[in-house]
């Protein structure tokens with residue numbers, strides 16, 4: 001309910017909907033007011049459209065649905081080759097994915113190994129340099145502490 005329609009005296013959408021379902025507000029504003037009557041008739045039309053769309057579904061007899069379902073199952077059963085084909089495609093997709101992942105892992109591993117080879121010398125040098133610096137700059141008091149971190 002908005003203030004504007006309260007001031008103008010027009011019914012809100014909510015009030016019109018309530019009127020539509022027979023629980024609306026007291027009074028005959030909707031009969032006297034052209035604006036609200038038009039809005040109401042639009043709502044009625046919309047509701048009819050929705051009901052028309054839903055009603056056929058509700059009215060479809062259960063037997064018809066059952067028959068439809070049976071015919072679908074029958075058609076599926078008649079095409080085992082097609083289903084097998086689908087399953088094969090799924091397997092092929094899965095296999096391709098596994099191959100892709102495996103290939104990716106292999107490439108990654110190779111790359112790592114190459115990098116390790118390239119870095120080997122520099123890593124060793126770096127470690128030596130770092131330990132030399134550490135030994136040179138480390139005060140004696142921290143030596144026992146360092147032992148805690150040696151594995």
Ligand SMILES: [Zn+2]
Pocket residue numbers: 009010011029033034035036037
């Ligand atoms: Zn009105």
